[in-house]
Amino acid sequence: MxxxxxxxxxxxxxxxxxxxxxxxxxxxxxYDLLADEPFDLVLSNAKRHAKEKTYPxxxxxxxxxxERPAYYELYVHNMNAGEDWTQ
Numbered sequence: 169m170x171x172x173x174x175x176x177x178x179x180x181x182x183x184x185x186x187x188x189x190x191x192x193x194x195x196x197x198x199y200d201l202l203a204d205e206p207f208d209l210v211l212s213n214a215k216r217h218a219k220e221k222t223y224p225x226x227x228x229x230x231x232x233x234x235e236r237p238a239y240y241e242l243y244v245h246n247m248n249a250g251e252d253w254t255q
Contacts, residue, residue, distance in 0.1 A: 169199075169203055169204075169206070169207045169210060173207045173211075174195060174202050174203075175190075175195060177202075178195065180215070184218040184224075185218075201227050209231070210231065213229060214230055
């Protein structure tokens with residue numbers, strides 16, 4: 169993420185949560201911790217959090233990726249996957 173993208177996420181959070189304060193130091197720390205994260209993921213997590221929670225998100229919550237088993241994509245779209253209907 170760029171510094172401007174981090175500021176964008178923090179601006180969103182500050183508008184949703186009035187108790188979330190933004191300072192230069194906070195931007196510096198958040199940028200350091202979020203620089204390697206994909207902007208789309210962080211923004212999506214921030215929006216989801218805003219819709220579901222009454223408190224501001226932590227950095228860990230913004231970086232969270234859903235963990236799925238390696239075989240998940242093989243079965244998610246086929247409700248009969250894994251069933252042998254020939255018997």
